[in-house]
Amino acid sequence: MQTLSFDHRLKEAAAKIEATLTRLLADACLADEVARPATLLEAMRHGVLNGGKRLRPFLVMESTALFGGGVQAALRVGAALECIHCYSLVHDDLPAMDDDDLRRGQPTVHVAFDEATAILAGDSLLTYAFDIVSAPETDLAADRKVELLLALSRAAGMGGMAGGQALDLAAEKTAPDEQGIITLQAMKTGALIRFACEAGAIIAGANTDDRLLLRRFGEKIGLAFQLADDLLDLTSDAAAMGKATGKDAARGKGTLVALHGQAWAEAKLGDLVKDAATLLAPFGEKATGLIEAARFVANRRN
Ligand code: GRG
Numbered sequence: 001m002q003t004l005s006f007d008h009r010l011k012e013a014a015a016k017i018e019a020t021l022t023r024l025l026a027d028a029c030l031a032d033e034v035a036r037p038a039t040l041l042e043a044m045r046h047g048v049l050n051g052g053k054r055l056r057p058f059l060v061m062e063s064t065a066l067f068g069g070g071v072q073a074a075l076r077v078g079a080a081l082e083c084i085h086c087y088s089l090v091h092d093d094l095p096a097m098d099d100d101d102l103r104r105g106q107p108t109v110h111v112a113f114d115e116a117t118a119i120l121a122g123d124s125l126l127t128y129a130f131d132i133v134s135a136p137e138t139d140l141a142a143d144r145k146v147e148l149l150l151a152l153s154r155a156a157g158m159g160g161m162a163g164g165q166a167l168d169l170a171a172e173k174t175a176p177d178e179q180g181i182i183t184l185q186a187m188k189t190g191a192l193i194r195f196a197c198e199a200g201a202i203i204a205g206a207n208t209d210d211r212l213l214l215r216r217f218g219e220k221i222g223l224a225f226q227l228a229d230d231l232l233d234l235t236s237d238a239a240a241m242g243k244a245t246g247k248d249a250a251r252g253k254g255t256l257v258a259l260h261g262q263a264w265a266e267a268k269l270g271d272l273v274k275d276a277a278t279l280l281a282p283f284g285e286k287a288t289g290l291i292e293a294a295r296f297v298a299n300r301r302n
Contacts, residue, residue: 006292013061014054020079021048024132043113043121044128047090048083050104055297056081056196059221062289063200063214073140073203077148080132081196084156087125088192090118092165126156140203147202155195164188171254181254182223189229190222197221197290213279217290220276224298227265227272230255234262236301269298 025045029036057078064074093100093108094115101111110118132138133148140148154160164187167176171184197218201211234257257265276294280287 006289006296009289010053010055010058010293010296013058014052016061016075017054017057017078017082018049020075021082024079024083024128025049030131030135039113039117040120040124043109043117044125046106046112047109047118047121047125048086050106052082052086052104053300054078054082055293056085056192059193059196059218059290059293060199060203062293063197064203066200066214066283066286066290067204067206067210069200069204070139073138074200076132076135076138077199077203078196080129081152081192081199083125083129083132084152084161085192087122087129088156088161088165090122090125094118097165097169129156144202144205148199151195151198151202155191160187160191161189164191175254178256178259181256181259185226185256186219186222189226190219193222193225194218213282217276217279217294220272220279221294221297224269224272224276224294227256227269228298228300230257231262231265231269232301273298 025041025048027036027041057075060078060081061071061074064070064077089103090109092098093103094110100108102108106112108118109121113121129152130149133152134145138145156162158166164184167180167184168188171180174180176184194215195218198211198215200206201214206214233255256268260268273294277291280291
């Protein structure tokens, strides 16, 4: 069970991120933008301002606070990461990929608009993420921005999320073994979550050991996130999830849950949360938000 204070903290952070994203997706052009085409902008807003949990930005904000980093920079980096997450959902829902009509309880972007607009909205969100981090408005020294941009690019690109999606599409034919599934998941969903945890250490200029600790914490909860997602795909319904469920089993897609069963997955989730908490124990009380986030990830219902 989550404590009320964690839910409250997550909702408060989500409201701040929502406000930041709303400002970033305003009608007015930024310097050197020629125009913001109305339909494209509307599609981007549809894909972003639609009630996500904002878990990844929350992790950026909490990991930044752990090291006493700047709140403004954490909000902007969190918003940039959320733009990449939302782009991945918009593209994942396309007919050429998962072909879904429902996301966060609403019509997916290609259904509400059209496929070409959904592709361009995803492209624009991905590009905008790097703009947001590097822009002069982000209150960070240039060397930290470059470190963030490198880590974010590696997490999102061919060796991270996009590569993981490619492996996932191939997995329908190649049936990967356990190590193959772990690698695929660490890339497809784990890489952005790992970045979210590591980002705070970069923003605050933490030392290498602390940055590594946060990275390892991120890897644990990335794995927990995917395990919980696979369990939910098996046990939840579309109304609770706001998206189609049961698709993995229908496609015979290999997951650790399919390989080892529900009881194993539930026990493994417990172990991952324990390991994650142990990693952050040296930080004491200050790490409570992150440790509760690990529990939330493992116990989530949507
Ligand atoms: C198209 C390049 C490209 C990548 C797609 C992440 C991804 C890769 C696809 C999403 C497919 C999917 C539903 C994976 C399960 C894990 C996941 C990312 C769930 C959604 O994340 P939440 O629960 O969603 O954080 P909200 O809506 O709260 O943001």
